[in-house]
Amino acid sequence: MELNAVQLSGAEIVVQALIDEGVQYVFGYPGGSVLHIYDALFKQDRVKHILVRHEQGAAHAADGLARATGRCGVCLVTSGPGATNAVTGIATAYMDSIPLVCITGQVPTPVIGSDAFQEVDTVGITRPCVKHNFLVKDVRDLALTLRKAFFIATTGRPGPVVVDIPKDVTDPNVKIPYVYPREIRMRSYHPTEKGHPGQIKRALDLMLQAKRPVFYTGGGVILGEASALLTELVRLSGYPITSTLMGLGAYPMTDPQFIGMLGMHGTYEANMAMHETDVLIAIGARFDDRVTGKIEHFCPHAKIIHIDVDPSSISKNVRVDVPVVGQVASVLAELVRLWKEQAPSAVGRPVAEWWDKIGEWRRVDCLHYDRTSEKIKPQFAVETLYKVTGGDLYLTSDVGQHQMFAAQFYPFDKPRRWINSGGLGTMGFGLPAAMGVQLAFPEAQVACISGEASILMCIQEMATCKQYNLPIKVILLNNGYMGMVRQWQEFFYGSRYSHSYVDALPDFVKLAESFGHVGMRVERPADLEAAMAEAFAMKDRFVFLDVVVDPTENVYPMIVAGKGQHEMHLAPSLSERELA
Amino acid sequence: MRHIIAVLLENEAGALSRVAGLFSARGYNIESLTVAPTDDPTLSRMTLVTTGNEEIVEQIKKQLNKLIDTVKLLDLTEGPHIEREMMMIKVRAEGENRQELKRLVDIFRAKIIDVTDTSYVVELTGASKKLDAFIDAVPEGLIVEVVRSGPTGIARGEKGLSL
Numbered sequence: 001m002e003l004n005a006v007q008l009s010g011a012e013i014v015v016q017a018l019i020d021e022g023v024q025y026v027f028g029y030p031g032g033s034v035l036h037i038y039d040a041l042f043k044q045d046r047v048k049h050i051l052v053r054h055e056q057g058a059a060h061a062a063d064g065l066a067r068a069t070g071r072c073g074v075c076l077v078t079s080g081p082g083a084t085n086a087v088t089g090i091a092t093a094y095m096d097s098i099p100l101v102c103i104t105g106q107v108p109t110p111v112i113g114s115d116a117f118q119e120v121d122t123v124g125i126t127r128p129c130v131k132h133n134f135l136v137k138d139v140r141d142l143a144l145t146l147r148k149a150f151f152i153a154t155t156g157r158p159g160p161v162v163v164d165i166p167k168d169v170t171d172p173n174v175k176i177p178y179v180y181p182r183e184i185r186m187r188s189y190h191p192t193e194k195g196h197p198g199q200i201k202r203a204l205d206l207m208l209q210a211k212r213p214v215f216y217t218g219g220g221v222i223l224g225e226a227s228a229l230l231t232e233l234v235r236l237s238g239y240p241i242t243s244t245l246m247g248l249g250a251y252p253m254t255d256p257q258f259i260g261m262l263g264m265h266g267t268y269e270a271n272m273a274m275h276e277t278d279v280l281i282a283i284g285a286r287f288d289d290r291v292t293g294k295i296e297h298f299c300p301h302a303k304i305i306h307i308d309v310d311p312s313s314i315s316k317n318v319r320v321d322v323p324v325v326g327q328v329a330s331v332l333a334e335l336v337r338l339w340k341e342q343a344p345s346a347v348g349r350p351v352a353e354w355w356d357k358i359g360e361w362r363r364v365d366c367l368h369y370d371r372t373s374e375k376i377k378p379q380f381a382v383e384t385l386y387k388v389t390g391g392d393l394y395l396t397s398d399v400g401q402h403q404m405f406a407a408q409f410y411p412f413d414k415p416r417r418w419i420n421s422g423g424l425g426t427m428g429f430g431l432p433a434a435m436g437v438q439l440a441f442p443e444a445q446v447a448c449i450s451g452e453a454s455i456l457m458c459i460q461e462m463a464t465c466k467q468y469n470l471p472i473k474v475i476l477l478n479n480g481y482m483g484m485v486r487q488w489q490e491f492f493y494g495s496r497y498s499h500s501y502v503d504a505l506p507d508f509v510k511l512a513e514s515f516g517h518v519g520m521r522v523e524r525p526a527d528l529e530a531a532m533a534e535a536f537a538m539k540d541r542f543v544f545l546d547v548v549v550d551p552t553e554n555v556y557p558m559i560v561a562g563k564g565q566h567e568m569h570l571a572p573s574l575s576e577r578e579l580a
Numbered sequence: 581m582r583h584i585i586a587v588l589l590e591n592e593a594g595a596l597s598r599v600a601g602l603f604s605a606r607g608y609n610i611e612s613l614t615v616a617p618t619d620d621p622t623l624s625r626m627t628l629v630t631t632g633n634e635e636i637v638e639q640i641k642k643q644l645n646k647l648i649d650t651v652k653l654l655d656l657t658e659g660p661h662i663e664r665e666m667m668m669i670k671v672r673a674e675g676e677n678r679q680e681l682k683r684l685v686d687i688f689r690a691k692i693i694d695v696t697d698t699s700y701v702v703e704l705t706g707a708s709k710k711l712d713a714f715i716d717a718v719p720e721g722l723i724v725e726v727v728r729s730g731p732t733g734i735a736r737g738e739k740g741l742s743l
């Protein structure tokens with residue numbers, strides 16, 4: 001043991017470990033089993049605690065911070081209901097591979113298993129939705145366990161880690177020497193870094209032979225900080241690129257080589273290109289069912305290259321031809337180097353015909369909508385948001401049609417700007433996530449796009465925004481319906497709108513005002529831009545902008561369940577045009 | 581196809597439930613699962629028997645490897661290996677059945693490890709198929725109770741699954 005190690009209690013160890021990890025913000029909510037930790041937090045000012053209003057908000061806020069910065073998010077909740085409230089947020093982070101450490105209080109070790117007050121089996125409940133979890137039964141294991149938690153959460157394929165700490169382990173009267181392990185080695189955990197050179201070579205050969213290549217990139221490029229390398233490779237090759245919902249912004253969306261998002265609500269050109277491609281270059285994407293459509297019809301003509309750090313992502317849903325396991329940045333750096341070496345003259349290679357084809361698909365203009373409408377179209381609202389913010393925005397989202405419209409109509413040119421729950425699709429994510437983002441970037445423009453149904457799921461966080469003066473802008477696309485649900489009911493349930501009408505809505509302007517914020521409501525297209533400009537001009541205020549949009553609008557294109565990628569539903573106006 | 585997968589796990593509380601949870605959450609078949617500490621008390625060795633097509637078994641192995649507690653994994657069925665399962669079977673042994681059962685025990689090189697006026701407990705070790713064969717060979721209606729350990733296995737040759 002080191003001679004001059006400080007003597008700390010378990011509670012102090014938790015706080016000191018956070019300091020040693022460089023954690024700036026902890027999002028939490030107190031309760032019996034974490035009171036020792038809260039007392040230790042009180043006695044210092046290095047780690048700032050943000051008091052949320054619901055533990056789900058704590059997890060989402062930590063998650064939002066992680067998505068915007070790439071650093072590990074941290075939340076702290078009490079045992080029992082504190083932990084169960086956080087589960088939705090933990091599962092949200094898990095599905096999107098977001099690094100998060102969630103510290104949960106637990107009842108004292110002697111009473112674990114006795115149905116003690118506020119006892120739940122947190123390790124058991126969270127096991128299926130964490131990368132790993134720990135129950136710390138001895139204060140002497142605490143520092144090492146916390147170090148492991150951060151290490152596991154942030155390396156390899158990132159993910160949430162829960163550290164469950166019984167109250168007696170944080171006893172302020174039991175002090176032990178504290179040494180925070182810098183280096184950590186775990187014999188059971190060695191995430192792959194570098195890709196296999198032979199596989200990279202095979203991937204390159206295949207790429208160079210391609211006639212109808214497509215890059216299909218995902219959240220892994222952002223998680224792996226590989227945007228610049230991806231951009232370089234895509235530009236070197238001159239090939240088209242599409243992205244999943246989670247990868248948007250990794251490659252500049254305003255660039256002509258970008259052919260839009262793919263998948264269920266992806267562009268016509270992206271999905272058709274996927275259908276016709278002969279070499280698919282999948283990077284940090286996991287072949288989600290929202291992307292593949294019916295597996296039997298997925299990329300029928302393609303040889304598939306797949307770069308991913310997680311071997312279990314490879315050939316999970318779709319069999320691939322050239323798997324490359326490794327960190328996307330390391331593999332892309334290698335591919336860029338080899339490309340420059342082997343294909344110096346490959347710029348604008350014989351894929352011109354392929355681009356012609358893509359040009360034809362583009363001319364379908366699949367995102368067309370009625371710009372002359374008397375009502376505010378949600379698409380128009382997003383376009384106006386882009387205009388007003390000059391494309392320089394951190395945009396978090398809730399879940400539904402508004403999320404898809406944002407993905408389709410707000411072109412992100414940088415990674416970590418588009419922050420949404422893709423895998424779990426958690427309504428209620430947007431507002432608390434925006435808090436994490438705004439705290440990380442106090443000077444940046446941060447907005448949350450939401451629906452009137454989603455926003456009510458974590459509306460209480462408006463109080464947190466007040467307490468910490470977070471000047472977030474909520475852009476509510478208020479269509480009076482759970483629009484995404486209504487759309488499915490219109491298509492597949494004979495327009496029987498069973499319980500998707502959002503009745504008894506509050507007056508959002510007054511609601512915002514009652515929390516101490518600014519509330520605004522816009523109903524006419526002509527007023528929208530000015531209202532948004534006014535909202536964003538209030539740099540130090542939280543503004544809730546209730547935008548009344550056309551309740552009947554649907555998200556197109558759409559690939560319905562059981563259909564192949566190429567069998568998209570286009571907007572009715574377009575389908576008619578095609579028939580004509 | 582049937583696969584026997586040997587896994588070295590950190591001997592941590594909850595490691596077993598992670599494996600069991602994985603199989604139920606992902607809907608994988610699990611025929612049997614045995615686990616015990618090894619000569620190194622910080623490690624447990626688990627033997628899993630599972631069935632599925634090649635793709636599924638490949639995923640099972642990847643998912644097992646992904647568990648943070650997994651130190652090493654070997655699919656024994658990929659190479660020459662020895663499989664052993666232990667069974668204790670209680671049979672009604674009265675009258676002429678006693679002779680018949682003893683003969684069976686000899687043929688299978690099993691052992692009778694408990695005797696009463698009316699019953700035997702027979703112990704038998706071998707590949708699971710051999711145990712199945714013994715059960716089939718016991719005359720109708722005589723079996724009182726069967727307890728099987730589930731298979732364990734080890735690769736042939738000098739190489740070992742260790743750290």
Ligand SMILES: Cc1cc2nc3c(=O)[nH]c(=O)nc-3n(C[C@H](O)[C@H](O)[C@H](O)COP(=O)(O)OP(=O)(O)OC[C@H]3O[C@@H](n4cnc5c(N)ncnc54)[C@H](O)[C@@H]3O)c2cc1C
Pocket residue numbers: 095096097156157158217218219220221223224225243244245246247261262263264265266283284285286287288290291307308309310313326327328329399400403404421422423424425426484
């Ligand atoms: C209402 C709704 C509609 C949706 N519609 C669509 C849609 O139309 N189109 C669409 O694309 N999605 C859609 N989604 C999202 C969809 O559900 C999935 O979340 C998404 O497709 C997954 O994105 P991804 O493949 O990029 O994977 P992610 O979940 O981002 O996974 C990242 C992958 O990268 C790997 N990885 C992580 N880090 C690294 C690293 N450092 N190096 C290498 N690899 C790494 C991981 O192992 C994983 O395989 C929708 C979601 C909702 C809620």
Ligand SMILES: Cc1ncc(C[n+]2csc(CCOP(=O)(O)OP(=O)(O)O)c2C)c(N)n1
Pocket residue numbers: 398399400401402403424425426427428450451452453454455477479481482483484485
């Ligand atoms: C917590 C949660 N419950 C239910 C759903 C299912 N769901 C997906 S979208 C949606 C409707 C969202 O409505 P709203 O927030 O108004 O957005 P809109 O689609 O109208 O833009 C629902 C209920 C979900 N994704 N998350």
Ligand SMILES: [Mg+2]
Pocket residue numbers: 400451452453477478479480481482483
């Ligand atoms: Mg709505």
